[in-house]
Amino acid sequence: MNLDPKIAGRLKRNPEGLVPAVVQQHDTGEVLMLAWMDDEALHRTLTTGRATYWSRSRGEYWVKGDTSGHVQHVRHVALDCDGDTILLKVDQVGAACHTGDRTCFDADVLEIAHP
């Protein structure tokens, strides 16, 4: 099985063949994390309803929650206007972040110096 050629034809991949996926909690709107997909990861995500990424550090497909239990049930998938970013709206079970935080953006807030 392969990604629908009509979708594959719209994707713009980086030199590693990957596209960033922004992952958002479908009801609260929290941005949970950013991960990376190749064509196969997007295909698996669309056909299984389970968020599936390419792990750049481990060099393998990664079904979110398979080891942690912190599954992402996919509710909505969209490409952006340039085909170079994916937005996933999911129902996140438990913590999205491997640190145990709900989102990967909870711990390191930067100060804005208003001029």
Add this chain to the structure above:
Amino acid sequence: MNLDPKIAGRLKRNPEGLVPAVVQQHDTGEVLMLAWMDDEALHRTLTTGRATYWSRSRGEYWVKGDTSGHVQHVRHVALDCDGDTILLKVDQVGAACHTGDRTCFDADVLEIAHP
């Protein structure tokens, strides 16, 4: 002026020296777009309160809204747990997308085939 070395030390950049920035409307939670920042763009964003990116297509800094009027007033900035993604919460004036859509993810929704 340069980016605070304590922040620069936590950033993990891609081979082009860039980090993806997820841009979200601060009150509604809409994910508006994804853009790219280098250290200088992040520095300018934090010190001016105006979202500033590196345009990969034009090879120049890009203060969002300078030509379109569709300014992004920055309300919140955070790094993710790995330091390789930035989350910006902004107050977006008008359309975030160059197509005129409110967000860059409005036009190309993909079908999920629930198994």
